[in-house]
Each structure stands twice: as C-alpha cells, then as structure tokens.
Amino acid sequence: MESTKVLDAKGLACPMPIVKTKKAMNDLVSGEVLEIHATDKGAKNDLAAWAKSGGHELVKHEEDGDVLKFWIKKA
Amino acid sequence: MTVKAMNSSEVTKKVFNKEKLFVFDVRNETDFTDWKIEGENFQYLNIPYFELLDGVEEILGQIPTDMDVLVVCAKEGSSVMVAEMLSEAGRNVAYLEGGMKAWSEHLEPVKVGDLKDGGELYQFVRIGKGCLSYMVISDGEAAIVDATRMTDIFLDFAASKNAEIKHVFDTHLHADHISGGRKIAEKTGAAYWLPPKDATEVTFEYNALEGGNDVTIGGTTINIHSLYSPGHTIGSTSFVVDEKYLLSGDILFIDSIGRPDLAGLAEDWVGDLRETLYKRYRELSDELVVLPAHFMIIDELNEDGSVGEKLGTLFAKNHGLNIEDENEFRKIVTENLPPQPNAYQEIRETNMGKINPDIEKQREMEIGPNRCAVR
Numbered sequence: 001m002e003s004t005k006v007l008d009a010k011g012l013a014c015p016m017p018i019v020k021t022k023k024a025m026n027d028l029v030s031g032e033v034l035e036i037h038a039t040d041k042g043a044k045n046d047l048a049a050w051a052k053s054g055g056h057e058l059v060k061h062e063e064d065g066d067v068l069k070f071w072i073k074k075a
Numbered sequence: 076m077t078v079k080a081m082n083s084s085e086v087t088k089k090v091f092n093k094e095k096l097f098v099f100d101v102r103n104e105t106d107f108t109d110w111k112i113e114g115e116n117f118q119y120l121n122i123p124y125f126e127l128l129d130g131v132e133e134i135l136g137q138i139p140t141d142m143d144v145l146v147v148c149a150k151e152g153s154s155v156m157v158a159e160m161l162s163e164a165g166r167n168v169a170y171l172e173g174g175m176k177a178w179s180e181h182l183e184p185v186k187v188g189d190l191k192d193g194g195e196l197y198q199f200v201r202i203g204k205g206c207l208s209y210m211v212i213s214d215g216e217a218a219i220v221d222a223t224r225m226t227d228i229f230l231d232f233a234a235s236k237n238a239e240i241k242h243v244f245d246t247h248l249h250a251d252h253i254s255g256g257r258k259i260a261e262k263t264g265a266a267y268w269l270p271p272k273d274a275t276e277v278t279f280e281y282n283a284l285e286g287g288n289d290v291t292i293g294g295t296t297i298n299i300h301s302l303y304s305p306g307h308t309i310g311s312t313s314f315v316v317d318e319k320y321l322l323s324g325d326i327l328f329i330d331s332i333g334r335p336d337l338a339g340l341a342e343d344w345v346g347d348l349r350e351t352l353y354k355r356y357r358e359l360s361d362e363l364v365v366l367p368a369h370f371m372i373i374d375e376l377n378e379d380g381s382v383g384e385k386l387g388t389l390f391a392k393n394h395g396l397n398i399e400d401e402n403e404f405r406k407i408v409t410e411n412l413p414p415q416p417n418a419y420q421e422i423r424e425t426n427m428g429k430i431n432p433d434i435e436k437q438r439e440m441e442i443g444p445n446r447c448a449v450r
Contacts (some may be wrong), residue, residue, distance in 0.1 A: 015153040018125045041148050041439060049103040050125040 001060055001071050003035035004028055010039045010067060018050055021072070025056070028074045033059065036052045036070040043068055078158040081145055081169040083181035087202045089143075090114045090373065091183075091380035097144045099168070099418055101127065101157050102175070103177045110164030110443045112171075112178060112203070113148060113373040122429045124153035131160045141143035144168040150176050162208040178350060182228050184210075184379045187366065190317040193279055194293060195236075198381050199228065205370045205445045206252050207382055213293030217266075217277055219241040219313060220322055222255040224437060229259055240265045242290055242299075244369060245426075246271035246324030247311040251445040252417040253437055255428050257281075270303075270310030278428035284312055304355055306348025307333030307447070309340075321363040321386060326351055329375040331385050331448035332395030334412055337419055341409040352396055371448050396448065408449050417443040 007024045009017040017038045024034055036047065044061070046071050051058045055075035062069050089096050095116045100107050101124040111119065120121045120137055138144055138161065146161070146168055148154040159210040171178065173385055182199045185211075189195055194213030200420060201207070201223055209220040210232065217238035222245075230425045233240050240263040243256045246268060257279060260267035268284040269277070273304070281448035287305030304313045307325040313331070314322040325333045335344035363386045377383065392398050398404040416422070424430045425437070432440065 013127075013152050014148065014150060015156050019128060022125075024129055038445050045103050045105060046123070046125055049105070049123060053123075055127055 002033060003071060004032035004036045006037070007047075008013070008037050009043070010037050012038065012040060013045065014040050015022050017074045018046055021047065023052070023070070025054075025074055030074050034072045036072065038068050038070070041067055041068070048074070078155065078162045079252070079439060080167040080172040082172040083178050084183065086112065086114075086171065087181060087183045087200075087380070088177070088388060090117075090202060095138050096141050097142050098147055098279055099138065099144055099157070100147045101153050102148050106149065106175075107148050108173075112145075112175075114180065115373055118142075120422070121422070124148060124157055127157055127160065131157065134337055135161075135164055136168070138166060138168075140166070146179075148174050152173040152407070158270045175203070175442075179441060180223075180225050182223065182225060184228075184232055185379060185382065187320070187364075187381055187383060190319075192293075194317070196320060197232070197314060198383070199223070199232075199371075199381065200376075200380060201252075204252065204441065204443075207366070207368050207370065209366065211299065212238045212293050215239060216293045218244065218290065218292050218299060218427075219259060219374050220326065221243045221246055221249070222303065222397060222428075224253040224255045224441075226255040226258050226262070229255070233283075239263070241292065242268065243367065244264050244268045244284060244299075244314070246270075246313065246322065248423060249306040249325075250367075250423050250427055250443055253422055257428070261311070270308075270312045272291060272305070273302045273308050273310030274427075275320070276427050276429065281396040284310075286312065302355065302359075304307065304351040306335055306344055307365045308338055309347065311351075313436055315359070319362075319364060321359065321365050321381075322368075323365050324368045325447045326394070327356065327365060327389065327396075328369055328448050329365070329372055329389065330370060330393060331450040332393070332408070334447060334449045335408055336412055337415065338382055338423070341412075345405050345408055349401060357384065359386060359441070361385065361390065365389055369445050369447050371445070371450070409413045413446050417441070 057073040059071040107121040146154040147157040151174040188450040199208040288301045302313045320441040
C-alpha cells in the first residue's frame with residue numbers, strides 16, 4: 001500500500017496516537033494516504049471512529065506482531 | 076483550576092449511596108454502548124475524546140455545573156486531557172483514576188453477616204464487571220470462593236483479619252473472568268478446589284470438589300457444604316455456608332438465571348439447569364440467603380452495596396424460576412441469548428492453565444460486562 005507519509009506512534013498511549021495522527025493529516029492534501037504505526041490496542045477502534053467522523057477513509061489496517069498498522073486516506 | 080482524580084473506590088461509594096454523578100465518558104461510542112459505569116442516579120454524556128481535540132467550547136453547554144462531573148476513558152490518558160480542557164474553560168471536574176481499566180479491576184469488600192460461631196462472611200463486589208467473590212473467616216482461618224485475578228486484595232484482607240487462607244474454591248470453570256483461585260492457593264499453600272467435571276482439560280493439580288464435601292473453617296464449626304448443581308457448566312457446584320447462606324455460583328442470580336451455553340453445550344445442559352433450579356434448589360430452605368457469583372444490573376444491589384436475597388423471595392419473584400412449561404424454559408435459555416462475554420474461550424483456556432497471557436492481555440480479555448445470565 002502506497003503511503004505519502006508514515007507516522008510512528010509506537011509506544012504512545014491514548015490520546016497521543018490520535019493527537020499525532022490529526023496533526024500529521026493536516027500536512028497532507030486530499031487523497032494522500034497517511035500510514036500509522038501504533039502499539040496502543042485502543043487505537044484500533046478509536047482511529048477507525050475518528051477517521052469516519054472526519055470523513056477520511058480507513059483504507060486498510062493490519063496487525064504485525066504487536067504493531068497495529070493503519071492506512072488512512074485524507075478526505 | 077486544578078483537575079482532581081477520583082478513584083474507583085470513591086465512585087463505588089457514590090453507586091452504593093445512590094448519589095448523583097455526571098459521567099462524561101470520552102471513549103468511542105461502541106465501547107460506551109457496550110459497557111459503562113452504572114449508577115442509579117448517574118447521568119451520562121458520551122463524546123469521544125478525538126472529537127474534542129480542537130476544544131471543548133462547543134460542548135460546554137452539555138456539562139452541568141450543579142453536580143459532580145467525572146470524565147472517564149479507557150486508561151486515564153484521554154480523560155486527563157479532556158478534564159484539563161474543561162478546567163481551563165473554568166469548570167470544576169474530576170477524571171477517573173486509571174480509567175475503565177481500573178474500574179474493571181476494583182473490588183469493594185462488603186460484610187454480608189456474622190456466622191453462628193463468631194465467624195464473618197464477606198462479599199467482594201467487583202462493581203465494574205459485576206463479579207462477586209466471597210471470604211468466610213472464622214477463628215484465624217479463611218476460605219475464599221470464586222476469587223478474581225486481582226489476588227492482592229484477598230491476601231491483604233485476610234492478613235488484616237489475621238486469618239490464614241486454608242481453602243480456595245471455584246464454583247465452576249469461569250468463562251467471563253480469570254480466576255485468581257489457583258494463584259492464591261500457590262501463594263498461601265491453601266487447597267484449591269474445582270469441580271472435576273469442569274476440570275477435565277486442566278493442566279494443574281487440584282482437589283476434586285464434589286457434592287457432599289464438607290469443609291470446616293476455624294476451630295469453630297463453620298461448615299461449607301457443597302451441593303452439586305449443574306446447568307451453567309456440567310460441574311457447577313453451590314455451597315451452603317453455616318446453614319444460612321447459599322453461594323449459588325453462576326446458576327442462580329437475583330434477577331436472572333445462569334446461561335447454559337458458554338461451554339458450547341446449551342442443548343445438553345439445559346435439562347441439568349432445569350433440574351437444579353426446579354428440583355434441587357427447591358428442596359432447600361426458603362430462608363437461605365442466595366449469594367450469587369454475579370450481578371447483572373445495578374438494581375440488584377442492596378442498600379449497603381451487597382448482593383443477596385432469600386431463596387424464598389427468588390422463588391416468588393425471579394422470572395427464571397417461574398417458567399412452568401419445560402419447553403418454554405428450554406427455549407428461553409437456549410435461544411435469544413445475550414452476546415457471549417468478551418474473549419470467553421480464551422478466558423476458559425486461561426482458567427484451565429492451557430494458556431498464560433500476560434497481565435495486559437488478561438485485562439483486555441476481561442473488558443466489558445460479564446453476561447453470564449439469561450433473564
């Protein structure tokens with residue numbers, strides 16, 4: 001999956017993964033994809049819900065060992 | 076304005092005393108709908124923290140100023156952030172220390188009563204998850220029934236009463252929470268008892284708990300008499316303590332009855348459940364006080380926060396004990412069951428000793444309400 005930017009949020013606890021995701025998304029333009037790596041289990045539901053409420057598209061997510069990976073396309 | 080922390084014990088007191096509290100839950104909507112802090116006079120607002128990153132001005136009008144406000148999230152971090160934002164906007168609010176994780180693990184000991192020969196019976200109310208554990212104490216000895224995985228509270232409590240833990244029982248192989256029974260037995264040298272019919276796959280040594288077993292606690296004779304009462308699981312066993320209390324495990328609750336499906340055998344076990352509730356329990360004294368291993372809703376709490384009711388009252392009022400038609404009973408407890416508890420298969424395997432998840436994983440497995448009943 002092609003991503004414009006990768007955000008490393010590993011080791012960060014809630015709410016930081018989403019705070020950082022939001023900031024990183026501000027630097028992207030519509031249609032670009034942000035790839036996020038996180039280890040906080042809560043990030044899974046929260047990122048999906050956050051993306052939905054902002055109109056962004058959660059294109060894909062996968063788990064690589066303990067690392068949760070998300071690809072979100074900016075609205 | 077500084078942001079205060081409120082701990083689970085303080086919130087529990089508010090639940091017991093039926094105080095007012097405004098719970099501002101900032102977890103996502105799914106988690107909030109699935110499981111929240113329940114209180115009779117609590118009011119709720121759910122807005123996820125990630126919708127408040129730009130500020131709280133827009134929602135200030137929804138936060139009351141005439142009652143205590145508690146901001147709640149999963150693990151504390153987000154609730155601190157939101158509480159600080161509200162504080163900067165001039166509001167006086169608290170956050171829940173440790174979040175729902177701590178709430179799920181909090182146990183509040185409540186004295187149920189004195190026993191005939193000077194002993195005491197305590198109920199440990201796991202308020203956030205609805206689990207109930209018990210400790211019988213008499214003359215320097217203690218027995219524990221259905222302990223949670225938070226074992227320190229039992230060890231500390233027994234120590235504070237100068238009682239040595241001699242016996243630890245599980246009424247059945249639990250599917251909704253991880254048992255602390257084995258761990259307590261290992262730490263104290265106490266005997267760990269489990270019904271053998273539930274223990275066919277366990278990987279450890281245990282004492283076989285079977286109907287008719289009598290255990291005496293203390294120099295005085297506080298008898299714990301076990302009663303084979305299958306239905307929730309095939310091994311489910313109840314206890315009669317001091318001829319006065321019926322510890323019913325997950326077979327009979329205050330306002331509901333046990334579900335027979337969590338080991339995947341609803342059709343096979345429904346007959347046992349029927350027999351236990353409609354025959355075996357009916358031969359017992361109506362005066363016995365039923366003390367279950369769970370409560371489902373906050374309405375089941377008595378004035379002092381304990382959960383218990385006379386067996387005779389339950390025969391009159393509990394719907395699950397008043398379904399005359401056997402087919403209708405069968406239908407109710409095998410169809411339209413509530414969702415199964417989170418990770419219940421993994422929890423059963425943990426309780427069998429087959430898997431050993433780390434503490435973080437154990438917490439995650441236990442998230443959510445217990446769902447062991449059918450109403």
